[in-house]
Amino acid sequence: MSDSPDRKRRGLWLVLPFSLVLLIAPAYSAYWFWAKNLLDEGIDDWIATERAAGRTVEFSSKSLGGFPFRFALQVDDPVYADPRAGQSWEGQKLQLVMQPWNWQHVIARTPGANTLRMGGQAYRLELGRKSAGSLSWNDEGIRRASVSIDTLTARQPDQALGRAEGFEFHLRPPPGEAESLQLQTQWDLVELARPVPDAEFLGTRFGPSILRAEASKAVPALELARDMADLPATILDIGGDITLAQFILEWGPADLGARGRLDRNGRGDLEGQIDIRLERHEALKAALRESGRLEADTEQAIDMVAAASENGEFLSLSIRRDGLYFLGNRILAADIDQAL
Secondary structure, X not given: OOOOHHHHHHHXXXXXXXXXXXXXXXXXXXXHHHHHHHHHHHHHHHHHHHHHXXXXXXXXXXXEEOOOOOXXXXXXXXXXXXXXXXXXXXXXXXXXXXEOOEEEEEEEEOOEEEEEEEOOEEEEEEEOOOOEEEEEEEOOEEEEEEEEEEEEEEEEOOEEEEEEXXXXXXXXXXXXXXXXXXXXXXXXXXXXXXXXXXXXXXXXXXXXXXXXXXXXXXXXXXXXXXXXHHHHHHHHXXXXXXXXXXXXXXXXXXXXXXXXXXXXXXXXXXXXXXXXXXXXXXXXXXXXXXXXXXXXXXXHHHHHHHHHOHHHOOEEEEEEOOEEEEOOEEEEEOOHHHHO
């Protein structure tokens, strides 16, 4: 009795997937090992180029594996240093991971102890095993840079600096705006080993906090700014603007929220707006009172912000080059341009 056409078709659909696997698997394996050799050569070329430029690249061992679904580079006891700049980094392990089908996204991990040296100072950072950084890019430039830290402890040789938990940092251009950058950073906990000078009454513990901001023309400003401290002023000077979309800071008794915008008008004068709100204002006044810092004008300012913060609202202040204004009256004299 011959097989029916339906039975033959069912048999074909059972055999076809296995046949495709048998065809694709050798081709994919050949691609993976070809790409691995290409990456190995590229890594060795980069090391040689850095060393020829006078920089230090050392390690006890390195290996590239991860077949079949990733490329995974592991470097033991890595050292990278630029003697002329007086900067260096040493770690226990460096792990770089890339997917074979995406050569424009790398995930990096350096778990355990890391030592940074810069500005004549040494810093020892102990990173949790889930901490990682990632970088994505395309032909136009960087698409996203991120850092995620589950736990971090920091110290110098002679003193502890502090610790952090649940820290995240993300930087990327908005869709369709290659010259702008969006920044978001947040953390569950930051605890300093010593209080901030002149703010001892606030304590050393920063609770859950978040910062979200966006700056137009930030990418060309990065190329023009002498250092990162000059970046905000450079953005404004070349016609960009800075938007603070959300800022929440829990610092001891202080629970502050803010949003705002800053730019230069057609005459080149600084202008903008900052909206602020304050929770737990009585706790903040109590801490100031206990430290002997609660003066009459300070208490009045706190009460004014607290009153405006009821029902989720904000107190709106205007920013000008010579200070902060409320309803047309200057309430804080300061050289904002100089501060930037």
